[in-house]
Amino acid sequence: IAASACGGDPAPATPRAEALLGGTGMADTPWPSDAFLKDGKLAIADVKIEGGQPGPLSTLAATLSELDGAPTYTSAFFPTRGELPDGPLEGSARWLNLEASHPGHVGALFYRKETREVVALPPRGVVLDEGRPYAVVVESPSLAPSPEMRDALEGRGPLAGVYARVAPFVRDATPSAVTVFTVGRHTRMIEAMRDVAAQRKAPAAVVTKVYAGAALDDFLGRPSTTRPGLGDPAGVVHDRIEAVILGTFEAPSFLSATPPALGRVETDASGLPIVKGVEAIPFMLTLPKKPASGWPRVPIMIFQHGLNAGRSQVVTPANDYARAGYATIGIDAIWHGDRGKTVVDAKHNFTGAAGPDGLADADDFGASIQLFDFDGDPARGVGPLDGRYVRDNLRQAIVDLAELVRFVREGDLSPVAAADPLLAGIAFDGQHVVYTSESFGSVIGAGGVAVAQGLAGGVLSVGGGGLFLATLPSSPQFNGLVTPLLRATFDPAIDVSDPSILPGEAQRSLALLQAAIAPGDPLSFAPKIAAQGKNLLLLQARSDELIPNQATELLAVAAGATAVSLPSGSEPPRFVTLPSANAPFAGASSTIALVQLSPALHTMFTGFTGERRYMPDFPPFVPLAEPERVDNPIELAHALALAFAASVRSGGPGRVEPLTR
Numbered sequence: 001i002a003a004s005a006c007g008g009d010p011a012p013a014t015p016r017a018e019a020l021l022g023g024t025g026m027a028d029t030p031w032p033s034d035a036f037l038k039d040g041k042l043a044i045a046d047v048k049i050e051g052g053q054p055g056p057l058s059t060l061a062a063t064l065s066e067l068d069g070a071p072t073y074t075s076a077f078f079p080t081r082g083e084l085p086d087g088p089l090e091g092s093a094r095w096l097n098l099e100a101s102h103p104g105h106v107g108a109l110f111y112r113k114e115t116r117e118v119v120a121l122p123p124r125g126v127v128l129d130e131g132r133p134y135a136v137v138v139e140s141p142s143l144a145p146s147p148e149m150r151d152a153l154e155g156r157g158p159l160a161g162v163y164a165r166v167a168p169f170v171r172d173a174t175p176s177a178v179t180v181f182t183v184g185r186h187t188r189m190i191e192a193m194r195d196v197a198a199q200r201k202a203p204a205a206v207v208t209k210v211y212a213g214a215a216l217d218d219f220l221g222r223p224s225t226t227r228p229g230l231g232d233p234a235g236v237v238h239d240r241i242e243a244v245i246l247g248t249f250e251a252p253s254f255l256s257a258t259p260p261a262l263g264r265v266e267t268d269a270s271g272l273p274i275v276k277g278v279e280a281i282p283f284m285l286t287l288p289k290k291p292a293s294g295w296p297r298v299p300i301m302i303f304q305h306g307l308n309a310g311r312s313q314v315v316t317p318a319n320d321y322a323r324a325g326y327a328t329i330g331i332d333a334i335w336h337g338d339r340g341k342t343v344v345d346a347k348h349n350f351t352g353a354a355g356p357d358g359l360a361d362a363d364d365f366g367a368s369i370q371l372f373d374f375d376g377d378p379a380r381g382v383g384p385l386d387g388r389y390v391r392d393n394l395r396q397a398i399v400d401l402a403e404l405v406r407f408v409r410e411g412d413l414s415p416v417a418a419a420d421p422l423l424a425g426i427a428f429d430g431q432h433v434v435y436t437s438e439s440f441g442s443v444i445g446a447g448g449v450a451v452a453q454g455l456a457g458g459v460l461s462v463g464g465g466g467l468f469l470a471t472l473p474s475s476p477q478f479n480g481l482v483t484p485l486l487r488a489t490f491d492p493a494i495d496v497s498d499p500s501i502l503p504g505e506a507q508r509s510l511a512l513l514q515a516a517i518a519p520g521d522p523l524s525f526a527p528k529i530a531a532q533g534k535n536l537l538l539l540q541a542r543s544d545e546l547i548p549n550q551a552t553e554l555l556a557v558a559a560g561a562t563a564v565s566l567p568s569g570s571e572p573p574r575f576v577t578l579p580s581a582n583a584p585f586a587g588a589s590s591t592i593a594l595v596q597l598s599p600a601l602h603t604m605f606t607g608f609t610g611e612r613r614y615m616p617d618f619p620p621f622v623p624l625a626e627p628e629r630v631d632n633p634i635e636l637a638h639a640l641a642l643a644f645a646a647s648v649r650s651g652g653p654g655r656v657e658p659l660t661r
Contacts, residue, residue, distance in 0.1 A: 015144035017082030019118065019177030021152055023159050030136075030179035031077045031508070032070035032515070034162045037182070042067045049509055050115075051492040055383050060490065063387035063516040069184030071518035072128045073466045073554065075505045076120040076136040078177045084142055086113040087501075091140025091176065093120035098133040098165050098180075109140055110506045114493060118143055118177065119506045125576030127465075127523050127558040128183045135166040135180045143176035153178060186524040187451070189265060193254055193273045193399045194451050203249035203403065204412035206280070207419040209358040212243040219244065220315060221351040229316040229634050230607040235350045236315050240322040242287045243423065244315070245416055246358045248280040251403040255396050260339055262370070262377050265392045281400060282338040283407075284311040284359075285329045285416065287426070288322035295426040300408050301326045301645060304401065304448075306439030306606070308367045310337025312349045312359050316606040317436065320638040324646075327428065331404050332360075333440065334397045335370040342366065374485060385489050387516035394444065394520025401435070401448030408433055409454050432456045434645040438605040439463070439547060446522035446555065449536060450529050457535030457590075457648045459641040461605040462544055464551025465523035465558060469514040472496060473504025474548035476614045476621040486513070498620040526558035533590045535654035536561070537644045539637055541600035542571055543616035549596070550575045556594040564593045564656045569633060571598045583658035586647065591654035595640065597633050604632040605641075636661050 022028030023035045025045055036042045044064040047057045076093065089109035096104040105123035112119060120136045128134060151157035153170065166180050211219040221235015228237055255263030257277035266274050288298065301321050305313035311332045318328040332339045337360045344363075345356040369375055371393050376384035407413075409430040417426045435458035437445040442463025449458035464471050472478050473496040487494050491509035495502050504510055518524055529536050536559055540552040553576040556563070563578040564570075564585045572580060573596060585593060601610040611627035639659050647655035 015142055015176070017080040017084050017118070017143050018146040019078045019080055019138070019143055019149055020146050021149035021159060026079070028079055030079070030177070031511070032074060032181040033179045034181050035159055037069070040068055041065060042069070047512060049491045052490045052509070053488075056385050056489040059383055059386040059388065060512060060516060063391065064512065066388065067184050067186075067515065067518065069131075070128070070134075070181045071515040071521075072130060072183055072186070072523045072558070073122060073469060074128075074515060075122055075469070075511050076179050077508050077511065078118040078120070078138065078179070080116050080118055080143070081146065084111040084113070084118070086111060089118060089140055090142060091138065094137045094139075095120075095123055095126060096135045096137065096166070096169055097129065098135055098169070109138065110503060112506055115508065117508065121503060121505050125554065125557045127526075127554065129527065130183055130187065130524065131185045133165055133180070133182045135169060135178060137166070137170060137173070137175045138177040139173070140176045145175065145177055149177065184518065186519040186521075187447075187528065189273065189519060190395050190398055190447060190451055193265065193395060194402045194453070196273055196275060197252050197399055197403055198406060198453065200252060202410040202412065203251060203407045205247050205249055205407075205415045207245055207247040207415050209246040210243060210420045210423070212420065212422050216241070216244060218353075219348065219350065219357060225608070227608040227634065228320050228638060229605075230603075231609045233352070237319050238315065240289055240319050241315075242289045242322075243420070245285040245287070245419065246282070247285070247415075248282050249407050249411060250278050251281045251400055253277040253279045253396065254399065255392060260335060260341060260370070262373060262380065262382050262389045263392065264388050265395055279339070281403070282311055282332045283329055283404075284314040285327060286314060286318040286322065287327050287423070288325055290422070297427050297429040298327045299325065299429040299649065300433060301328050302404065302408070302433060302435045302437075303328050303330045304435070304437040304441030304445055305330060305333065305336070306441055308336070308364055309362075310360055312337070313438070313606055315350070317638050317641070320635070320642065324642050329404070329408060331400065333367075333444065334393055334400060336367040340366050341370055385485065387513065391517045391520050394447075394517065397444045398447035398451060398520065401444060402452040405433060405435070405448070405452040405455050432649040432651075434458065434648055436641050436645075437461065437463070439602065443467070443522055443547075446529070446559075447520070447525040449534060450525035450532070455534065457644070457654055459537045459539065459644055461539040461637060462541055462547050462552065462602050463522060463538065463555060464547040465521055465526065465555035466514060466551055467517060467521055468510050469505055470554050471547060471551040472510065473499060474550040474619055475546060476618055477546045479621065496619070522555055523558045526555055527560065530560045530590060530592050535590050535644070535648050536592045537640065537654060537656065538594040539605070539640065540594065540596045541602055541604050542596055542598035543612075543614075543618065544602045545612070545614055546602040548618075549573070553578075553594070559592050561592045561594040562587075564595050566595065566660060567658050568660050569597060569636060571596050583656045586653045586655045589653060591656070593654070593656050595656060597636065599630055600633050601630050604634055605637050606634075608632050608634045633661050
C-alpha cells in the first residue's frame with residue numbers, strides 16, 4: 001500500500017500499458033496517423049487481422065493505400081504493450097482540429113483485450129473536415145506513451161516531424177497517447193469525373209416506350225386505394241399522370257468499356273480520370289395531366305430509387321408531384337434494374353401480369369451483390385469485397401446523378417415530344433431542379449446534390465452516412481445480411497449485436513472498411529452542400545430498420561442541419577445534438593434541415609404501409625413476436641418535399657412548412 005507524502009492522498013496509479021509508436025505498420029502505430037503518409041498517399045504495407053483471409057486483407061491494404069488521408073468519420077486505434085481490462089477505459093480522448101482555436105471534442109475510451117488496442121471512440125455527432133489536420137489526445141491513468149511516442153512528442157526521433165504540429169496543444173499536458181493525422185480530400189476524384197463528363201456533348205433522349213390512356217392503366221394497374229405509392233397489389237395510383245415515358249440517354253462510364261462490369265477509375269498522365277466507355281442509362285419520365293390549353297413548359301423533379309429497386313419507383317411519388325404540376329424523372333442506378341448483370345422482363349412490375357412491360361423485373365439482391373462486390377469476378381481477377389471496386393461503384397453512381405441533372409438541364413428532350421401525338425409541343429423547364437430520393441438514392445444523393453452543377457437542392461428520405469462504422473452496427477437488416485460476409489473475409493470476431501458490450505466503432509476492421517469507401521461515402525460530401533448555398537431537407541423514420549437513425553443524424557451533423565419539429569407527427573433526433581426550430585423554418589440564404597417522422601418506416605416515401613419487425617430503439621436487435629403493421633405518413637413526406645421544392649424554385653431558401661398528416 002502506497003501513500004503520498006501530501007495530505008495522505010493515494011499515490012497515482014502506475015500505468016499498466018504503453019501506447020506504441022513504431023512507424024512500421026498497423027501493429028505498432030496508431031490509426032489513423034500521418035506516419036503512414038508517403039508522397040501524398042497512405043502507404044499501408046499490410047492489414048493484419050486475426051483470422052482474416054489474406055486476399056481480402058491484401059486488397060483492403062491496397063485500397064487504403066490509394067487514399068490521401070484519413071476518413072471524415074473514424075475511431076482512433078492505439079496498439080498497446082501490456083494488459084488492461086476489456087471494456088470501457090477510465091479517461092477520455094480530446095479530438096483537436098489543429099487549425100482551429102476550438103478546444104476540441106471529448107470522446108470515451110474503450111480497451112479491446114483481444115486485439116490489445118485502446119480505442120478512442122468518436123465523440124458523439126462529430127464529423128471531421130476534409131483536408132484538415134487533427135490530433136487525438138488520450139489521457140488515462142491506465143496508459144502511458146511508449147518511449148518512442150514520448151520521443152516524438154518531445155521532438156526527437158524519426159516521427160518528430162509528424163508530431164510537431166500537436167506540440168503547442170500538449171505543452172502543458174501529460175498525454176497518455178497521441179496520434180496526428182490529416183483528413184483526405186475524398187471528393188476530389190468525383191469532382192474531376194464530373195468535370196470530364198461535362199466536357200462531352202449534353203446527352204439526348206432516346207424514347208423506347210410511351211404509356212398513355214388505357215395502356216397506362218394496364219401498365220400501372222387499377223388500384224382500389226386512393227393513397228400514393230406501393231401497397232395495393234392491384235397497382236399504383238396515377239389519376240394525375242398523363243403519360244409514362246421509358247427511354248435512355250448516354251453517359252460516360254469510368255469503370256468499363258463494356259458496362260455493366262466491375263471496374264476501377266483510372267487516370268491519365270495528367271491525373272484526370274479516363275472515360276472508358278459509354279453506357280445507355282435507362283430513365284422513366286412521368287408527365288402531369290395535359291391542360292386543355294396545351295402543354296406549358298413543364299418543371300421537372302428528380303426521384304431516385306432505393307437499394308435493389310429501379311426506375312419503376314419513379315411512379316411512387318409521381319402522382320403527387322403531377323398534382324403540383326411536375327414531371328418526374330429517375331434512372332436505374334448502377335447495377336440496378338435494366339443495368340443489372342442479369343436482366344429479366346417476364347412480367348408487369350406493378351400488377352404482376354404476365355408479359356414484358358419494358359422494365360426489368362424485381363431482383364431482391366442482385367444489385368447489392370454487384371454494387372458491394374460480394375462475389376467478385378474471378379474471370380477478370382476481381383476478388384470478393386475488394387474495396388476499390390465498391391468505392392468506384394459509388395463514384396460512378398454519383399457521377400451518373402450529375403449527368404442526369406445535366407440531361408434535364410441541358411440535354412435534348414425533344415424526342416419526347418416527337419414520340420407520340422399526345423406529347424406534341426411539350427417542353428421542359430430544366431431550371432431550379434430539385435432532387436428527391438429514398439434509401440440508396442439518398443445515400444448517393446448526398447454526393448449527387450453536392451457535385452451536380454445547377455442543382456438547386458434535394459430532399460433525401462432515409463439516407464445516412466458512415467456506411468460501415470455508423471450504419472452497419474445499428475441496422476438490424478444490414479447487420480443480418482452483411483456481417484456474416486465480413487466475418488468470413490476480413491474479421492471473424494466482428495460483433496455488432498450489442499454496443500453496450502462491444503461498440504461497432506471499437507472494431508478496427510469496420511473502421512478500416514469505412515476508410516476504404518470514404519471517397520464515396522455521404523459524410524465526405526455533406527459539408528459541401530451548404531458551402532455551395534444549396535438547400536437540403538433530410539427526412540428520417542424513427543427507428544428505421546435499414547438505414548438507422550444513428551447514420552441519418554450523423555449525416556445531418558455533417559451537413560450542418562437544423563432539427564425541425566412539425567406541429568404533430570415528428571420527434572427530435574436522439575443520437576446527436578443539433579440546433580432546433582419549429583416549422584415553418586427557413587435558413588438565411590439556404591436551408592439545411594432534418595425532420596424525423598413518427599410513426600414511420602424506411603419505405604415511407606414509396607409505400608403507404610409496411611411492417612415493423614424489431615423493437616424500437618435498437619441496438620440491441622430484439623425481434624418482435626409478430627410483425628407490426630405501420631401506416632406510413634407518405635402523403636406528409638411528399639407534401640414536405642413539394643413545399644420545400646416550391647420554395648427553392650422560387651429562388652429563396654427552402655422552407656419546411658408546418659404540415660401534418
